[in-house]
Amino acid sequence: MFESAELGHKISKEIWKKEIPALREGLLDAQLDLLQTKKFPVIILVAGVDCGGKGETVNILNEWLDPRHIETHALRDLTDEELERPQMYRYWRVLPPRGKIGIFIGTWYSAPLVENVYGGIKNAELDQRLERISRFEKMLCNEGALVLKFWLHLSHDGQKKRLKYLEKDPKTRWRVTDGDWQNFKHYDQFRKVSERMLRSTSTAESPWIIVEGTDPRYRYLTIGKAVLSAMRQRLDTPEPPHHEEPIPPIMPVIDDLLILRTLDMSKTIDKNEYEGELEKYQGKLNLLTRHSGFKKLSVVVVFEGNDAAGKGGSIRRITQALDARQYRVIPVAAPTEEERAQPYLWRFWRSIPRKGRFAIFDRSWYGRVLVERVEGYCDRGDWMRAYGEINDFEEQLVRNQTVVVKFWLSVTQQEQLRRFKEREKIGFKRFKITDEDWRNREKWDQYELAVCDMIDRTSTEIAPWTLVEANDKNFARIKVMKTLCERIEQALEK
Amino acid sequence: MFESAELGHKISKEIWKKEIPALREGLLDAQLDLLQTKKFPVIILVAGVDCGGKGETVNILNEWLDPRHIETHALRDLTDEELERPQMYRYWRVLPPRGKIGIFIGTWYSAPLVENVYGGIKNAELDQRLERISRFEKMLCNEGALVLKFWLHLSHDGQKKRLKYLEKDPKTRWRVTDGDWQNFKHYDQFRKVSERMLRSTSTAESPWIIVEGTDPRYRYLTIGKAVLSAMRQRLDTPEPPHHEEPIPPIMPVIDDLLILRTLDMSKTIDKNEYEGELEKYQGKLNLLTRHSGFKKLSVVVVFEGNDAAGKGGSIRRITQALDARQYRVIPVAAPTEEERAQPYLWRFWRSIPRKGRFAIFDRSWYGRVLVERVEGYCDRGDWMRAYGEINDFEEQLVRNQTVVVKFWLSVTQQEQLRRFKEREKIGFKRFKITDEDWRNREKWDQYELAVCDMIDRTSTEIAPWTLVEANDKNFARIKVMKTLCERIEQALEK
Numbered sequence: 001m002f003e004s005a006e007l008g009h010k011i012s013k014e015i016w017k018k019e020i021p022a023l024r025e026g027l028l029d030a031q032l033d034l035l036q037t038k039k040f041p042v043i044i045l046v047a048g049v050d051c052g053g054k055g056e057t058v059n060i061l062n063e064w065l066d067p068r069h070i071e072t073h074a075l076r077d078l079t080d081e082e083l084e085r086p087q088m089y090r091y092w093r094v095l096p097p098r099g100k101i102g103i104f105i106g107t108w109y110s111a112p113l114v115e116n117v118y119g120g121i122k123n124a125e126l127d128q129r130l131e132r133i134s135r136f137e138k139m140l141c142n143e144g145a146l147v148l149k150f151w152l153h154l155s156h157d158g159q160k161k162r163l164k165y166l167e168k169d170p171k172t173r174w175r176v177t178d179g180d181w182q183n184f185k186h187y188d189q190f191r192k193v194s195e196r197m198l199r200s201t202s203t204a205e206s207p208w209i210i211v212e213g214t215d216p217r218y219r220y221l222t223i224g225k226a227v228l229s230a231m232r233q234r235l236d237t238p239e240p241p242h243h244e245e246p247i248p249p250i251m252p253v254i255d256d257l258l259i260l261r262t263l264d265m266s267k268t269i270d271k272n273e274y275e276g277e278l279e280k281y282q283g284k285l286n287l288l289t290r291h292s293g294f295k296k297l298s299v300v301v302v303f304e305g306n307d308a309a310g311k312g313g314s315i316r317r318i319t320q321a322l323d324a325r326q327y328r329v330i331p332v333a334a335p336t337e338e339e340r341a342q343p344y345l346w347r348f349w350r351s352i353p354r355k356g357r358f359a360i361f362d363r364s365w366y367g368r369v370l371v372e373r374v375e376g377y378c379d380r381g382d383w384m385r386a387y388g389e390i391n392d393f394e395e396q397l398v399r400n401q402t403v404v405v406k407f408w409l410s411v412t413q414q415e416q417l418r419r420f421k422e423r424e425k426i427g428f429k430r431f432k433i434t435d436e437d438w439r440n441r442e443k444w445d446q447y448e449l450a451v452c453d454m455i456d457r458t459s460t461e462i463a464p465w466t467l468v469e470a471n472d473k474n475f476a477r478i479k480v481m482k483t484l485c486e487r488i489e490q491a492l493e494k
Numbered sequence: 495m496f497e498s499a500e501l502g503h504k505i506s507k508e509i510w511k512k513e514i515p516a517l518r519e520g521l522l523d524a525q526l527d528l529l530q531t532k533k534f535p536v537i538i539l540v541a542g543v544d545c546g547g548k549g550e551t552v553n554i555l556n557e558w559l560d561p562r563h564i565e566t567h568a569l570r571d572l573t574d575e576e577l578e579r580p581q582m583y584r585y586w587r588v589l590p591p592r593g594k595i596g597i598f599i600g601t602w603y604s605a606p607l608v609e610n611v612y613g614g615i616k617n618a619e620l621d622q623r624l625e626r627i628s629r630f631e632k633m634l635c636n637e638g639a640l641v642l643k644f645w646l647h648l649s650h651d652g653q654k655k656r657l658k659y660l661e662k663d664p665k666t667r668w669r670v671t672d673g674d675w676q677n678f679k680h681y682d683q684f685r686k687v688s689e690r691m692l693r694s695t696s697t698a699e700s701p702w703i704i705v706e707g708t709d710p711r712y713r714y715l716t717i718g719k720a721v722l723s724a725m726r727q728r729l730d731t732p733e734p735p736h737h738e739e740p741i742p743p744i745m746p747v748i749d750d751l752l753i754l755r756t757l758d759m760s761k762t763i764d765k766n767e768y769e770g771e772l773e774k775y776q777g778k779l780n781l782l783t784r785h786s787g788f789k790k791l792s793v794v795v796v797f798e799g800n801d802a803a804g805k806g807g808s809i810r811r812i813t814q815a816l817d818a819r820q821y822r823v824i825p826v827a828a829p830t831e832e833e834r835a836q837p838y839l840w841r842f843w844r845s846i847p848r849k850g851r852f853a854i855f856d857r858s859w860y861g862r863v864l865v866e867r868v869e870g871y872c873d874r875g876d877w878m879r880a881y882g883e884i885n886d887f888e889e890q891l892v893r894n895q896t897v898v899v900k901f902w903l904s905v906t907q908q909e910q911l912r913r914f915k916e917r918e919k920i921g922f923k924r925f926k927i928t929d930e931d932w933r934n935r936e937k938w939d940q941y942e943l944a945v946c947d948m949i950d951r952t953s954t955e956i957a958p959w960t961l962v963e964a965n966d967k968n969f970a971r972i973k974v975m976k977t978l979c980e981r982i983e984q985a986l987e988k
Contacts, residue, residue, distance in 0.1 A: 055817060062818040067810065068856050074819035081573050105819065174784060290668060316561065323549060324556040325568035325599065337831040362562050 001195045005153040005210045011217040023224050024064050030231040031065050031101065038099035038341070040144045040234060044227065045107045048152030049190070050180040051162050052213035054105050057152065060220050061103060061227070070101045084298075084354045086396040087111075088136065092349040097341035098144070108133055113197060117189050126193070130200050132392065139389045141205035142382075143343035146234050149206055150223055151198060152213040156187050162214070258452050260467070265412050268472040281481035282321035288485060289322060293492045298353045298402045301360045301484065304370065305409025306447075307437045308419040310473045311362055314409065314480045318360065321481075327358035332367065344368055344386075345393055352397070365390055369454050374446045387457040394463040403491045404463040405484055408451065409470040413444055495689045499647040499704045505711040517718050518558050524725040525559050525595065532593035532835070534638045534728060538721065539601045542646030543684070544674040545656050546707035548599050551646065554714050555597060555721070564595045578792075578848040580890040581605075582630065586843040591835035592638070602627055607691060611683050620687070624694050626886065633883050635699035636876075637837035640728050643700055644717055645692060646707040650681050656708075752946050754961070759906050762966040775975035776815035782979060783816060787986045792847045792896045795854045795978065798864065799903025800941075801931045802913040803964045808903065808974045809854055815975075821852035826861065838862055838880075839887055846891070859884055863948050868940045881951040888957040897985045898957040899978055902945065903964040907938055 034042065044061070046054045062070055073094050082090045088108065096102030112129040115121045121129070140147050154162060163180060166172040183190060202208040211222050269277070288294065301318065303311040319327055330351045339347040345365060353359040368390070373383040394404050411419070420441075423433040440447065459465040466483045470476035528536065538555070540548045556564055567588050576584045582602065590596030606623040609615045615623070634641055648656060657674060660666040677684060696702045705716050763771070782788065795812065797805040813821055824845045833841040839859055847853040862884070867877040888898050905913070914935070917927040934941065953959040960977045964970035 055819065058818045059814075063810070063814055066806070067813045067818075067821075068806070068823040068825040070818075071822060072818040079573065079575050081575055103818070312560070312562070316557070319561045320557055324552045324561075324566040324597070325549065327561075328565060329562045331562040 005212040052152035147206035274474040309409035332363040499706040546646035580894040641700035768968040803903035826857040
C-alpha cells in the first residue's frame with residue numbers, strides 16, 4: 001500500500017515554478033465558484049505519520065486558496081463540553097457549510113490508530129470504529145460533501161532522518177516532541193495498523209490519497225492538484241435532476257396487518273386512576289433524576305405522532321416533574337438557513353444534551369422519513385439511506401450513556417378530526433391547527449405506511465420505539481411517563 | 495428598598511384558584527403572539543437570596559408557558575471553552591432569538607455580588623462591573639429585547655426559617671447546601687451589597703422587580719402577572735415607523751481638515767526594501783506566536799477600508815506567517831437568518847478566539863457605523879449608540895488579554911478607480927468587483943465622513959485605529975505587519 005510513497009518522489013524547482021501559477025489560479029477560481037454556487041462543502045483531512053508535513057501542507061493550502069473561506073481545525077484535547085457528548089460531536093459542530101472548505105488535522109482517525117498501537121483497543125474494536133467512520137463519511141458524501149483524505153507517508157528511515165533534521169535546526173526544533181520519538185519506536189506497528197485502517201476506509205466516494213512526505217514540492221504539488229481536480233470535477237458536473245417519483249412502499253403491502261393497525265385504540269384510563277398514576281410517575285421521575293448515577297447519564301426523548309395526537313401535553317407532563325434547569329425542549333420546525341447548508345442531522349447534533357440533562361424533541365430527525373418522504377422534499381435515495389444513518393446516530397448517543405426514548409403517539413382518523421374541529425373552536429388552541437394539518441390529513445394512508453416503515457427499520461434494541469395509543473390523552477400520558485421511568489431505571493441499574 | 499418585600503404578602507387559595515386560569519391563558523396567548531410575530535426576545539432574570547424560590551419560580555414559568563419555546567439557563571461553573579473568553583461570552587452564546595423566551599438563573603449579577611461580599615473585589619470594582627452590566631442591558635433593550643429582572647427577597651428571619659424548613663423534609667433537604675448556610679452568616683452583608691446593586695442597575699428600560707419570597711402563591715402570581723403585562727404591553731405597542739432621515743454629520747464640518755485627508759497618500763516602498771521588510775516582519779510575527787507568553791493572549795485583527803484597498807492581500811501576508819492551526823479569518827458579509835434574530839454584536843461574539851489564537855476579521859462590527867449608517871439600514875439612533883457599544887465590546891476583549899488591532903486601509907478615489915478597472919479586466923480577479931462596489935463609490939463623501947466619525951469615536955487607548963496609506967499595496971502591507979508585531983510585542987511585555 002505504501003510502495004509508491006517510498007519511491008523518492010522529487011519535484012525540481014523548474015517544474016515547480018512552471019506549474020504553480022496555473023495551479024494557484026485554478027484553485028482560487030474553483031474556490032470562488034464553490035463560494036458562489038454553494039453547491040457542496042469540501043472536507044479535507046490531512047493525516048499521516050508524525051512530522052510528515054501535515055501542518056506545512058495545511059499552511060500552504062491556506063496560502064494558495066483564499067483563507068477567508070477556509071476553516072482549519074486542529075482538534076487535540078477534548079474540551080469539557082465535548083467530553084460529555086459522543087465522540088463525533090466535536091467534528092459535527094465544526095463541519096463546513098456548503099460553499100466553504102474545512103481542513104482537519106487531527107482527524108477522526110487519530111484516536112483509533114493511536115489507541116490500537118498502544119494497546120488501548122483490540123483489533124476487533126478497531127474494526128468496529130473504522131466501520132463507523134466509513135459510515136459517517138459515506139453519509140457526508142451522500143449529503144453532498146466532497147471528502148478528500150490525504151495520508152502523508154514517510155518510510156522508516158525517512159521519518160528518522162526527518163525527525164533528526166527538524167531537531168537540528170533551532171527554528172524547527174519545537175516541532176519535534178517526545179511523543180514523536182516515542183511513536184517512532186513503534187514505527188512498524190503504526191505502519192501495520194495504518195495500512196489496515198487506510199485499506200478498510202478507502203471507498204469509492206472518498207478514497208485515501210497516499211502522498212510521499214519527503215520532498216515538500218512533491219507533496220504540495222500532488223495535494224494541490226488533487227484538490228483542484230476533485231473540486232473542478234464536482235463543480236463542472238451538472239446537478240442530477242430532482243426526481244419527483246411517486247412514493248412506492250418499500251415492501252409490498254399485501255394484507256391489512258400494519259403494525260399501527262394492530263394497536264388497541266380503545267384503551268382508556270379513568271380519571272381517578274389517571275391522577276394517581278400521574279402523581280406516582282412524576283414523583284418517580286423526579287427521584288430518578290436525583291439518583292447519584294444520573295449524573296453520568298443523559299436522556300433524549302423523541303416525540304413523533306399524528307397531528308393533534310397530544311405531543312405537547314405529554315411533554316408538559318414530563319417537564320412538570322423535572323427541574324427547569326435540567327431539560328430543554330426542542331421544537332423541530334423547518335430548518336434555518338445555516339441548518340440547510342449542512343447534513344440534515346447537523347441541527348440535531350447541535351442540541352445533544354450534556355450529562356445529567358434531558359433533551360426532549362417535539363418532532364425530530366425522523367422528519368426525514370416521514371414528512372420529507374411523503375411530501376417529496378427529498379429523493380427516494382435520501383430517505384432510504386436515512387434509516388441507517390439515524391440508527392448510527394442513535395447508536396452513538398447510546399454508546400455515550402444516553403437513554404434514547406422514542407414515542408409514536410397514535411390517534412385514529414376519527415379522533416383526529418374531532419380534535420381538529422375542537423381546536424378551531426377554542427380560542428387559545430387556535431394556534432394548534434393550521435392549513436398544513438388539514439393537508440397532511442388527506443395523505444393519511446401514505447403517512448401510515450411511512451410510519452410503519454420507520455418503526456420496522458429504526459426500532460432497535462438499544463433505541464426502541466414505544467407506540468402509544470393516544471385516543472385517550474390521559475392513557476397516553478401515563479404510558480409515556482411509565483415508559484420513560486422504566487427506561488431510565490434500567491439505565492441506572494446497569 | 496426591601497421594605498415592601500418584608501410585609502408578609504400572602505395570597506389565599508381562593509384568590510389563587512380564581513386568578514390562575516386567566517393568567518395562564520394570557521401567558522400562553524402572549525407567548526404565541528411573540529412566536530408568530532418574532533417582534534422581540536424576552537430575557538427573564540431570576541435572582542435573589544439563596545433558597546428564595548428561584549428554581550421553583552422558573553419551574554412554574556415553564557409549566558405555565560409552552561416549554562418548547564423557552565430556554566432555561568442555569569449557568570454555574572464555567573466550561574473551559576468559556577473560561578478562555580470574556581466573562582459575558584457565556585451569556586451571549588445563549589441569548590434567545592426574537593420570538594423566544596430565555597430564562598436565566600445564575601445571572602451576570604451573581605459573580606460580582608458574591609465576590610464583593612467575600613472580599614474578592616472592592617466596592618470601586620463592584621461599581622465598575624455594575625456599570626458594565628447596566629450598559630450591556632441597555633444595549634439589549636436598545637436592540638429590542640424585553641429584559642425582566644426579578645429579585646426574590648427573604649428577610650433575615652424569613653431566610654433562616656426557610657432553610658430550616660427545607661432541611662427538615664427529606665424531599666427538599668438536597669436543596670440546602672453548606673454554601674447556603676455559609677452565605678446566611680453574611681446575610682446583612684449580602685443585603686447591603688444587593689441593595690447597592692439593585693439600586694444602581696435599576697433603569698427605566700429594565701427596572702428590578704423585588705418580590706417577597708416567603709409565600710409561593712404570592713411569588714408566582716406576582717411574577718406571572720408582571721411577565722404577562724410586560725409582554726402584552728410590548729406586543730400591543732405598534733412598531734415605531736422606520737425613519738429614513740438623511741444622514742447628517744454628527745459634528746458640522748466647517749473646514750477641509752478631515753483626518754483621512756491628512757494622510758500622506760504618496761507614501762511608497764521600493765520592491766527590494768519591501769521584500770526584506772516583509773520577510774523580517776513575517777519571521778518576527780511567527781516567533782512572537784511561539785513566545786511562551788503567547789498562550790495567555792489572543793489576537794483580534796480588524797480590517798476595514800475602502801473597497802479595493804487591499805484588505806485580502808494584507809490578510810494573506812499575515813496568515814502566511816502563521817500556522818493555519820492558530821488562526822481563523824472571518825469574512826463578514828450580510829448576516830444569516832439566525833444572526834438577524836439577535837443583537838448585531840452577537841455574530842461577532844460567536845467568533846471570539848480562544849487563547850493562543852488569532853481571529854482576523856475581513857470587515858467587522860464597524861459595518862454598523864459605516865455601511866449600515868450610510869445606506870440607512872439602521873436608524874440614526876442605532877448607529878449613534880453603536881460607538882459606545884463597540885467600545886464596550888472591545889474593552890471586554892482587552893480585559894480578557896486580547897490584543898485588538900484595527901486597520902483602516904485608505905486609498906484615494908483615483909487609485910480606487912484604477913483598481914476597479916483593472917479588476918474588471920483580469921479573469922481571476924473578476925469576483926472582486928461587483929455592482930455594489932460601483933454604487934458605494936458614488937457615496938464616497940458620505941463614507942468618508944462616516945469613517946472619520948468612526949475613528950474619532952472608537953479609536954481608544956486600548957484599541958486604537960491604525961490608518962494605513964494603501965495607495966501603494968506594499969507599503970500598506972508592511973505597515974500592517976509592523977503594527978501587528980508591535981502590538982503583540984507590547985502585550986507580551988506586560
